Amino acid sequence: MRLAGCDTLRRVPARLLTIASYLAVSVLLQRRVLGDLTGSAIGRVSADATGFTWWLAHTAHEFSLVTDLQNHPTGINALWNTAVPLLGVVLAPITWTAGATAAFDVGMILGPVVSGTAAAWALGGIVRSRLARAVAGGLYAFSPFMLAHLQAGHLNLVWAVLPPVLLGLAHRLFVRDLTRPWVLGALTGLALALQAWLYTQTLAVGVLALLLLALVLAVAHPRRAAARLPGLLRAGLACLGTVALVAGYPLYLVVAGPARPQGPLRSPDYGSADLANTLTPTWVTLLHGVTPAMQGNLGEQGGYLGFAALLLAVVALVVGGARARVAVAVGALAWVLALGPRLYVGTEPVGVDLPWQALLHVPLVAEIEPVRLQVVVVLAAAVLVGLALDHPRERPEDGAPVRSRDSGTVRSRLPGRRGTVRGYVGVLGGALVLLTWLPADAQRVTPATARARPALAGEVVEVWPRITSRWYGGPDALRDQIASDFGYRLSGGYFLGSDPGNPVLTESAWNPYQLGAAWVDLWPAPAPPADPDGAAADLRARGVTVVLVTGPASPAVLDWTARVTGSAGEWRDGAWTFRVPATLQR
Template identity: 30%
Template sequence: MSVAAPTTPSAADRPAAPDARKATRRRRSHLLVALVSLALGLYVTAGLWENPFRHGVADNLGDQAFFEWVLAYGVHLLQHGGDPFFTHLMNVPDGVNLAANTSITVYAILFAPLTMLAGPQISFVTILTLNLAGSAFAWYLFLGRWVTPHRVAAAVGGLFAGFAPGFIAHANGHLNWTSGWIAPLVLWQLLRMRDQRHWVRNGLLLGVLLALGFSIAAEGLFFTALAGGLFVIVWGLGKPNRAETRALLPKFLGSLGLTAVVAGALLAYPLYMHFAGPQTFKGTGFNQRHYSEDVASYFAFADRSVAAGLGLGNDLAPNPTEETSFFGVPLMLLMIGSLVMLWRRAGERRRATLRALIVVAVVFFVVSLGPRLRWFGQEEPIPLLYALLQKLPLFDSALPLRFALVLVGVFAVVLALVVDRLLASSRKPSQKRAMTAALALALVPIFPLPLLYRERAPEPTFISSGAWKQYAADGGTISTLPFAINVAADGQRWQAYTMARAGDEFRITGGYFLGPDVQGAQGPGRIGALPRQTDWLFLRAALYGYIADLDNWDRAAARADFQRWGLTAVYLPDGEITGPEGPLFRQAVEITATDLLGPPEHVEDALVWRIRPGVDPLDR
């Protein structure tokens, strides 16, 4: 509410109206929570901010390289046009279906000016920081609107949701999964659809939000839709809500119909590309049984938590990026005890809400366990719900353990309710102190530690100076050695940095992406391009230092591969080759390339082997 400015001294001395004071306190609370959220986001990503151009997330350099490439592709789209959902700049000559990958299209376009000005490295860490902070703030606003009138309670729940262990783990390179602000926005609009007066507007807005969410985090949007739908159904079927449900149902379904029309229209092409476009695939390139949650992980502590820093870590996750639950014993006990307490003290309508929350939590907990039960790293021969779901569309492309992230939202609601009761209750001071201590005991151990980072190889002058242009004119194909893939993504980074400068650009063989495992067909998913003999020749040298004894068969395979890729040159920077856990064996790669292609040229700070069209590069 706005208040007119006082015009006289006496008016200035007059106390503000109650509504004005309330609005001022609310704005101050919002600003404080926003600043705390941003400060925590900067704290978590501090190591990357120290040197954004050289530091990368230690546990997932490959995904960071991919997202930097997508952000640079946004500049390419604005400068040169093209298809946001398919590119021939990678994986020559087949290309990459970006709609079937995590292409964060909205971010790529929205942050293109920053990417062009400062580079995709800056855009990456900026989005990562804002994602964490924005998620906490969005959940705070959601909880304050729909769950509790106490801003402190909403802040506790919001900060937990934004910086929960699962999302800190995904901050290791995942700009899609750290976009946790999408869930509260979608749920907010879903709950607003109870308003019968604006059912048309609400349906249209939800459709736009779904299109936005799909273009940033399609898998997370899928989970949000499932959780929101399940909650609404269970809540609506509750005895005290049945009459309201019957009254709301016609216009609610009408709103959903408008949502489907709007979202379908906005997403018609990306959905076509995702499911039926070229270079799409079925399922995922990852083993779903391997990427399933261990029951014990819910009671363990994540690597980047205070508890793990004190020596209470574990190795229950497939990798540090997928620690999607890891709430710890104290928080799990607090959640169970809190739900029991809230249930006992709740009226019939509140119990309907709690029942819906519990059903969502239980269902997503079971789904997150995957097709077989796992306990302390051991898979048991006990089939679970996901064994029935894993072949269904969408479920076949999801990783089961990520369903555990839905419990973060459920726990945030429960935390807000508990703190709300603590602040509003007339309990004895000793009881309040006990409840406060229980909250601290549950939340302090999972407080996040900053992300680990590692040095990455700097961009070679051969690329940054434009010296490469004499080897790949007019969008030709050149490649660093080894060819770009998730465990050796430098070549993809160099191409991204060139695109971000909005100048000339080149194409590359391979790359880190998801594609089909069968040439020219919608086969099962795999990571990277279909392997060829020459790929493995150089990757093996880089990863293991293995120097092959080349024969005529190797040389014939290289001729065929170079011709298929249309390569005009390959190059090897003088510095280190960035690997998943440290520098790779550069000397082995140089020896292999020289044996295969002959002596290189030394251009700027790179060795270059020219491959002239129509001339056999191996004829020495």
């Protein structure tokens, strides 16, 4: 007599082996950081790595979603930034013991592992072979999309867990017997709510993907959709209730919270995928040539599919089963949306308007960077590869029913030699996709050094050179604040938000002191058309008590700062410190 839990127990070692293999690949790709987890950050650029590190440290220091530690006195809204508070809590033990940079690096290594594991789980009701599911999950975990965001230091996007989790839940909601709609709805709501605590743009992408899948299935099977509608309505109510309960506050901060942007963040064309990227591999994959210029930065050039993936999609659409055709349809719709409102080829617009135009005036949705929908495209490609590798002699298609050994669901089998040939063709196509998506040994790290400034405890600090969003070194002063255990506040910062004089900011606004410092540094003669008294009044109005001049400061900047503050300055902790008195005697 076979015990009911034996199959589950037998699957545990296989699942652990799958996770271990993903972890081994991730560690191998990021091995350059292993010798210096506290002093180096994963990624070719420093800006976003610094930003994520700051937020991880901030969450471990104080769990607040509105803070004035940057952009004092207005502050910043965490939910309009890449604060990843859920990860901040999960990684807090590492932050407390080894520091925020180590926590960031560990998060970057684990992100693809958890994402790939979620994808392998999601395919449990779709793909029969455990090996095929493991390969498809690995393809998703180390897809060109994921590799590109690893290069850019995008911690929020390499934790791409929600799309596959929604796929697994959607299969239970839309395809399997809907026996417990309230429970499934609550689980879906919990997944969405947790994503709200991780990164809201991926939440929006996940909701769009779920709607696309529901639309495709409703069009393909209208009678079945109508029959399931009552159960889906109950699941929807449970989903919305769970989201409101678990993520009501962060969603409030997005919609009506303080210090949020008061207008469009970017041009509508920003964040559009480049059509050339679909067939042009970049240096993140092993097989690549000279990469031409393309729309977007290096972190947004992860949309490579290649001829093998496109051919596999065409074959699946023509001769594949229902699951394959649904994956192709959803992937194709997401791919079109990822191209944004206008078609770009090699950085140039070609005058073709695209469906994203219809979303440009939808509140909040319009703020999504369309290129981020590529995560749905690569997930659809991973599903196709999983189906292609799934037992070529017994392909689950629209034929005689056969019960799955793993999931207990009823499958179908395409009989005869014709089915076997199609199966092996699918295996060949899947293998070619794997070959063309193999990651290159191109992952890099950047220095993440900092200097503690204990003498600034309790102060509000203006920093020169100013904190900017430049990818290389722009927000480095944030690391000094972390090293000082947030002992002082910064009048500037690197963030998305606003202040009373600027409805939209991507970094702190230029102020009179900074304008004067830039003038004397670049054009020291003749006398600068700047007003030191006005600059001093502005500093006092914003509550600044110290001006900190770091780096190889020019004599002209030091002289200007002395005139503004009325202080001779003091060399301390590797920088010039100028105190700003409450009143100045001139």
